[in-house]
Amino acid sequence: MSNTVTTRGTVTIDIERCKGCELCVPACPPGVLAMSTARNDRGEQYPLLSPGCTGCGACYYVCPDSCFAIYRYDTPLEIEVSI
Amino acid sequence: MTRRFVEGSEAIVDAAILAGCRFFAGYPMTPFTEVLDRMAEKMPTSGGICVNAESELEAVGMAWGALATGARAATGSVGQGLSLMQESFSEITRAELPLVVFNMARGQADYYQSTRGGGHGDYFHIVLCPIDIHEAIEHVQLAFHLADAWRNPVQIYGDYLLAHTAEAVELEPMSFGPLPEKDWALDGSLNGTGRARNVNSIGMMKGEKGIEPEKFWKRLQAKYERIKLEEARHEAEFLDDADYVVTAFGTTAKFVRHVVREMRAEGRRIGYIRPVTLWPFPAQAYRDCATSAKEIGVFELNGGQMIDDVRLSVLGAAPVAALGGISSDESGFGVAPLLNAEIIRSILEDAYVRATGNGAAS
Numbered sequence: 425m426s427n428t429v430t431t432r433g434t435v436t437i438d439i440e441r442c443k444g445c446e447l448c449v450p451a452c453p454p455g456v457l458a459m460s461t462a463r464n465d466r467g468e469q470y471p472l473l474s475p476g477c478t479g480c481g482a483c484y485y486v487c488p489d490s491c492f493a494i495y496r497y498d499t500p501l502e503i504e505v506s507i
Numbered sequence: 508m509t510r511r512f513v514e515g516s517e518a519i520v521d522a523a524i525l526a527g528c529r530f531f532a533g534y535p536m537t538p539f540t541e542v543l544d545r546m547a548e549k550m551p552t553s554g555g556i557c558v559n560a561e562s563e564l565e566a567v568g569m570a571w572g573a574l575a576t577g578a579r580a581a582t583g584s585v586g587q588g589l590s591l592m593q594e595s596f597s598e599i600t601r602a603e604l605p606l607v608v609f610n611m612a613r614g615q616a617d618y619y620q621s622t623r624g625g626g627h628g629d630y631f632h633i634v635l636c637p638i639d640i641h642e643a644i645e646h647v648q649l650a651f652h653l654a655d656a657w658r659n660p661v662q663i664y665g666d667y668l669l670a671h672t673a674e675a676v677e678l679e680p681m682s683f684g685p686l687p688e689k690d691w692a693l694d695g696s697l698n699g700t701g702r703a704r705n706v707n708s709i710g711m712m713k714g715e716k717g718i719e720p721e722k723f724w725k726r727l728q729a730k731y732e733r734i735k736l737e738e739a740r741h742e743a744e745f746l747d748d749a750d751y752v753v754t755a756f757g758t759t760a761k762f763v764r765h766v767v768r769e770m771r772a773e774g775r776r777i778g779y780i781r782p783v784t785l786w787p788f789p790a791q792a793y794r795d796c797a798t799s800a801k802e803i804g805v806f807e808l809n810g811g812q813m814i815d816d817v818r819l820s821v822l823g824a825a826p827v828a829a830l831g832g833i834s835s836d837e838s839g840f841g842v843a844p845l846l847n848a849e850i851i852r853s854i855l856e857d858a859y860v861r862a863t864g865n866g867a868a869s
Contacts, residue, residue, distance in 0.1 A: 443535040466535075466559075488587075489537045490838050 431503045433479020433496040437471055441491050444468030448483040448492070457483060475503035510677050515640045515669040516541035519609060520549055521678050522647035523581060528607070529555035530573035530580035532566040538667040538840055539585050539611040563588040567595040567606075574604040575706040577692025579651055583609030586617035590625060596660065597626030601708040601727065603691075605654030607647075608632070608662040611670045614841025615759060616833075618812035621664050622786040629724060631731050633657070633738060634785040636664040636757045638764075640674040642783075645681060652683040657734055664785060667841045668758040734787055741789035742781045743796070745771050749778025750863045752800040753830070753855060754793075756782055756813055759846065763806050766851045770859070777859055782813070793820035802862035804830040806851065808843045828862070830854050 442464060448471050449457050456476040459469045470491075471483070479496035513521070519542055523531070531550060533543040543559065550557035556573075560566035566582045573580035584592070589610055599606050610621060621634045633653055637643035643665065650661040696702035705713060710723025742760075744767065746752065755763040760781040767779040780796060782789050797803060803825050805814040811829050818827050834843035845851070860866065 441537075441540070443540075489535070489540065490840070 426504050427507050428502040428504050429475040431475050431477055431497070431501045433477050433494065435473055435477060435479075435483060435495070436493045437473065438491040439464050439470040440466070441489050442466075442468055442470040443489060444470060445488065446471075447486045447488070451482045451486040453480060453482060454478055475505055510675050512673055512675045513640070514541065514671065514673045515643060515665065516611075516671070517545045518640050518644050518674075518676055518678070519647055519663070519665070519670075520545040522644040523607070523609075523651070524549060524553045524555065525678060525680050526648040526651040527579045528581050528651060529553070530557075530570065530578050531555070531582065532558040532560045532569035532573075533583050534560050534563050534566050534588060536585050536588050538613070538670045539583055539588070539609065541670055542583055542609050542611060563591040564595070567592040567599075570606055571595060571599050571602075571604065574599070574606055575602075575693050577689040577694075579605070579607075579655075581607040581609060583611065586610065586612045586620055589617070589620060593625040594627075596624060596632070597628055597630055598708040600626075600630040600632065600660055601628065601710070602706055603658040603727075604660070604706070605651070605658055606660040607650045607654055608660060609647075609665065610662050611665045611667070612841065613839060614666060614809070614835060614843065615757065615807050616809040616812070617664075618756070618785065618807070618809060621662055622788070622816070629728060629731075631659075631734070631786055633659060633661040633734060633787070634664050635661065636783065636785050637669060638742070638758060638761050638781065640669065640672070641676050643669060644676060644678060648681045649683060652686070653738065655686045655689075656683075657730065657738075659730070659734070664757060666758055668846075738784060739787040739789040739791070740783035741792045742783055743792065744768070744779045745776075746778040746780065746796045748776055749796065749799065750776040750801050750865070751804065751859045752778040752780055752796045752802075753804040753806055753858070754780045754782075754813075754817060755806040755831075756785060759806065759808055759831075762846055762848055762851055763855075766848055766855055769852065770855065775859060775865075776863075777855065782816075785813070788816040788820065790816075790820035793817055794822070794824065797821035797825035800825050802826045802828055802858070804828050804855070804858045804862075806831040806854070808832070808834045808841075808845055826862075828858060830858055
């Protein structure tokens, strides 16, 4: 079964700079960031993005290490996700 | 000696290891993260230990433990992380332990924090504020010496520019003279052996009954007064006949010094002074230039902090003007739009003409 999620933007995440503080996860209004199970070279888990980003930039502002870059799409995408 | 093109973070770490630092603990935070990264990389092969602590509170606590055994130890962070460490800073200072702190501050707004401290009680840290990586290499080695000589914490106030830019530098070991033996350091001797030692922050001395807070605090205060007399350092250029004197600290001063040199070359009677130690503040040097200058301009990138120390130094002998201000890019890391020689030039020109009444350069 599948569903579509409106996605207005996206982020790039510098996962090697991440120290795993997890501040971005509760800060994300649509709740589309979740911590990885894998670890970076620092030995930390890092955030992963699922469809549904609004490009609001909350993660950018809360990240102590500037790991995020924010992009907004000119036209929102409808991304198909399996449920 | 080999010249190497290195980032400030790496140069600071190399200098620390050269100075005999063998324990480091910290928690990552931009722009301090690279100092911790390089420590983690280089400490194990230098016979030392680097710990990525759970937070800044643990990092400073670990350094405290290492210091108590007589090791040369350091910690660091940015101003935000140093806020968390303030309780331990207060106590470590009263325990008279030679802590070295690498503060890669997010800009210049932590001047008060480094010079006044945010902890409890009467205490001061010596604060060295390098203008560039070359001077940072000297300051890091000096910091470990001063910390041992005075048995007092020493902070290096750096910033994003210092940590993240590279310069060609030579790393040479520096000697600052003999130091007293660390006859207070814990060596594992136990109670009852007659050799047990006690490092504490309440002035409890072996062989004395109880504690005497007033006597203890006055002894520390006398130490701070001696540090004020002996360790205040500054750098100055063109002060002798200067009608206008401008001052700045840290990497910002590099921009200001450049502009002052340009204006001097064009015949402006402008001088430059920089506190090399933020604490103790080189008050006498400022007092001296206030007798001839028509105004002292303070170019700092914050809401106005060092300007208080300048005013307290000149004590009304010359007007003191704020020339800088809050300035930041959107990251908040301290890469300020005002750090631009052309903009600083126009600010200094305006201030010079206003204060001296001399017209624009022909």
